[in-house]
Amino acid sequence: MSKIALGFIALCGAIALPSVIYPVLLMKVMCFALFACSFNLLIGFTGLLSFGHAALFGASGYLAGYTSRELGIPIEGSIVLGVLTSSVLGFLMAGLAIRRKGIYFTMITLALAQMIYFVFLQAPFTGGEDGMQGIPRGKLFGVIDLSDDLVMYYVVLIIFALAFAFIARIVHSPFGHILRTVKENEPRAISLGYDADRYKLVAFVLSAALTGLAGATKAFVLGFETLVDVHWQMSGLVVLMTLVGGVGTLTGPIVGAIIILILENKLGEIGEFLAKLTRIEWLGALGESVTIVTGLTFIVCVLLFRRGVVGELNAFILNWRRSSTASSARKDVNAVQEPS
Amino acid sequence: MDEIFGIPMPALMSQLLIGLVNGSFYAVLSLGLAVIFGLLNVINFAHGAFYMVGAFLAWMGMNYLGINYWVMLLASPLIVGVLGFAIERTMLRWLYKVDHIYGLLLTLGITLVVEGVFRAAYGVSGQPYAAPDGLSGAINLGFMMLPTYRAWVVAASLLVCIGTWYTIERTKLGAYLRAGTENPKLVEAFGVNVPVMVTLTYAFGVALAAFAGVLAAPVIQVSPLMGSNLIITVFAVVVIGGMGSIIGSILTGLGLGVIEGMTRVFYPELSATVVFILMAIVLLVRPSGLFGKEN
Numbered sequence: 001m002s003k004i005a006l007g008f009i010a011l012c013g014a015i016a017l018p019s020v021i022y023p024v025l026l027m028k029v030m031c032f033a034l035f036a037c038s039f040n041l042l043i044g045f046t047g048l049l050s051f052g053h054a055a056l057f058g059a060s061g062y063l064a065g066y067t068s069r070e071l072g073i074p075i076e077g078s079i080v081l082g083v084l085t086s087s088v089l090g091f092l093m094a095g096l097a098i099r100r101k102g103i104y105f106t107m108i109t110l111a112l113a114q115m116i117y118f119v120f121l122q123a124p125f126t127g128g129e130d131g132m133q134g135i136p137r138g139k140l141f142g143v144i145d146l147s148d149d150l151v152m153y154y155v156v157l158i159i160f161a162l163a164f165a166f167i168a169r170i171v172h173s174p175f176g177h178i179l180r181t182v183k184e185n186e187p188r189a190i191s192l193g194y195d196a197d198r199y200k201l202v203a204f205v206l207s208a209a210l211t212g213l214a215g216a217t218k219a220f221v222l223g224f225e226t227l228v229d230v231h232w233q234m235s236g237l238v239v240l241m242t243l244v245g246g247v248g249t250l251t252g253p254i255v256g257a258i259i260i261l262i263l264e265n266k267l268g269e270i271g272e273f274l275a276k277l278t279r280i281e282w283l284g285a286l287g288e289s290v291t292i293v294t295g296l297t298f299i300v301c302v303l304l305f306r307r308g309v310v311g312e313l314n315a316f317i318l319n320w321r322r323s324s325t326a327s328s329a330r331k332d333v334n335a336v337q338e339p340s
Numbered sequence: 341m342d343e344i345f346g347i348p349m350p351a352l353m354s355q356l357l358i359g360l361v362n363g364s365f366y367a368v369l370s371l372g373l374a375v376i377f378g379l380l381n382v383i384n385f386a387h388g389a390f391y392m393v394g395a396f397l398a399w400m401g402m403n404y405l406g407i408n409y410w411v412m413l414l415a416s417p418l419i420v421g422v423l424g425f426a427i428e429r430t431m432l433r434w435l436y437k438v439d440h441i442y443g444l445l446l447t448l449g450i451t452l453v454v455e456g457v458f459r460a461a462y463g464v465s466g467q468p469y470a471a472p473d474g475l476s477g478a479i480n481l482g483f484m485m486l487p488t489y490r491a492w493v494v495a496a497s498l499l500v501c502i503g504t505w506y507t508i509e510r511t512k513l514g515a516y517l518r519a520g521t522e523n524p525k526l527v528e529a530f531g532v533n534v535p536v537m538v539t540l541t542y543a544f545g546v547a548l549a550a551f552a553g554v555l556a557a558p559v560i561q562v563s564p565l566m567g568s569n570l571i572i573t574v575f576a577v578v579v580i581g582g583m584g585s586i587i588g589s590i591l592t593g594l595g596l597g598v599i600e601g602m603t604r605v606f607y608p609e610l611s612a613t614v615v616f617i618l619m620a621i622v623l624l625v626r627p628s629g630l631f632g633k634e635n
Contacts, residue, residue: 078544097623099627100623103441104579111573115616119613121612122609133411232572236452243445289456291459292453294452295448295456298449299446299449305444306438
């Protein structure tokens with residue numbers, strides 16, 4: 001019950017938020033949060049580390065941008081086409097990668113994504129190094145004009161909320177439980193009669209489709225698409241978002257996406273503030289070294305903080321509840337013993 | 341015999357040589373990855389970064405201190421080896437008990453930091469590094485001009501690869517290493533100091549990468565991004581060859597380099613992707629890799 005209440009409060013907050021924060025930034029956060037949540041569906045609930053998700057994310061964005069700008073297909077149609085593209089690519093990628101397990105799976109997805117990157121680098125329609133500019137938002141269902149950022153914000157919020165609800169539904173469904181069985185103990189899942197590879201494939205395609213949704217939406221939010229979205233560093237970034245927030249938690253990737261995007265966008269200001277505070281001058285140059293800070297965050301998270309923000313919080317609450325019930329139980333025992 | 345399939349012979353030969361040179365780098369790098377993976381179960385994403393650091397150390401030695409190529413060819417792998425020693429001792433070692441993916445993520449973080457530092461200092465453009473005097477010319481073989489330095493790269497890489505193969509397969513130290521790969525607990529029970537062996541293996545693996553980096557410095561421009569672009573191709577090479585055998589890594593590396601070179605001659609559009617396409621085909625036909633064992 002409390003979870004539904006929390007969700008309701010979060011939704012109310014999200015509706016009111018654009019009056020305080022620039023809506024385009026909020027939309028960008030939501031797109032990346034959705035990207036990280038879809039990625040987490042694989043690593044957190046199926047135990048597969050894909051390093052090729054950037055290719056799916058970018059491919060969908062490019063395709064949606066192309067169909068909308070060059071072919072004049074309305075936004076809803078372009079997003080559907082983007083999702084289809086990433087699903088098909090995800091199907092092909094997973095079909096090859098699940099032939100190997102563990103770390104090999106990761107290397108194969110990375111290599112295939114690099115191949116897609118080179119294809120996009122050379123293909124004429126992507127605009128190469130310059131990227132694809134001027135993707136029009138147009139009108140949703142031919143009626144609602146999306147050029148207003150606030151209108152676009154609510155559309156993106158609806159997309160995000162529905163997609164998140166869908167992910168939560170997958171995780172809590174019998175299918176989701178089987179995925180977790182595959183993650184925890186694959187031989188056991190197989191011996192129970194589940195075709196583990198098929199479940200992995202379906203999970204990958206679902207994750208790819210949702211990643212595509214995030215990618216296509218992001219292309220319309222920002223109005224441009226660049227090779228950055230297809231590059232392997234973007235895959236690294238989504239891994240980091242999930243890791244910081246908490247692998248295998250539902251809300252963790254959202255928290256992680258917020259933290260990482262703030263870090264990326266505000267690093268210069270944070271650096272200047274720290275420089276003033278500590279009087280160490282080189283901290284002022286922090287804004288130019290996003291890569292270094294990202295790398296350090298990775299190192300710290302992997303070594304000290306593997307459960308992530310939400311994971312640590314959950315563990316803390318669980319611990320606190322356990323110790324409080326344990327102490328009340330002890331009181332009961334004392335109460336019984338005293339009369340004698 | 342001036343042309344083959346309409347391609348002039350000298351052009352074909354020079355691309356073949358470039359392919360062999362690239363193949364040598366693939367071979368040395370995938371060998372290092374395989375040695376590290378064998379004992380540590382860690383895919384060392386930072387391998388490309390160490391390759392880059394190796395090349396930069398050679399360049400820095402020349403530019404700042406006037407140290408020549410031959411000294412740096414030894415010193416650079418040593419310095420990077422010490423760096424690897426420190427990284428294994430202070431960071432990697434804490435991750436052996438958890439899922440292997442964390443090793444990959446840690447080394448990815450290290451890659452980003454190292455690349456970021458070099459990018460902040462030197463930008464993304466390449467720094468030229470001249471080949472040493474003795475190797476800067478070319479030998480006329482009659483049918484083609486053989487650039488001496490490129491021939492040296494191939495020879496030196498092969499020498500290092502074969503030396504590594506000999507050490508691992510034919511010496512007592514190598515026997516410990518192979519046993520440690522099979523069953524580290526048992527080897528430790530026999531009185532071998534496995535943790536030290538693990539540290540030294542990592543240091544050796546990254547030193548190999550730095551060695552390749554110094555070899556590469558005069559061939560390609562020394563730039564902070566030279567490593568991360570290469571390492572993903574090397575991952576594909578590793579998937580194709582399988583990490584089961586050392587000879588396998590060497591042959592796969594060289595072979596793919598040559599195939600890539602030939603693709604550049606006959607169908608340049610595919611030269612960037614041909615290795616990945618081959619990887620997909622190998623995965624379909626023989627999922628465990630050309631030289632790999634099941635599991």
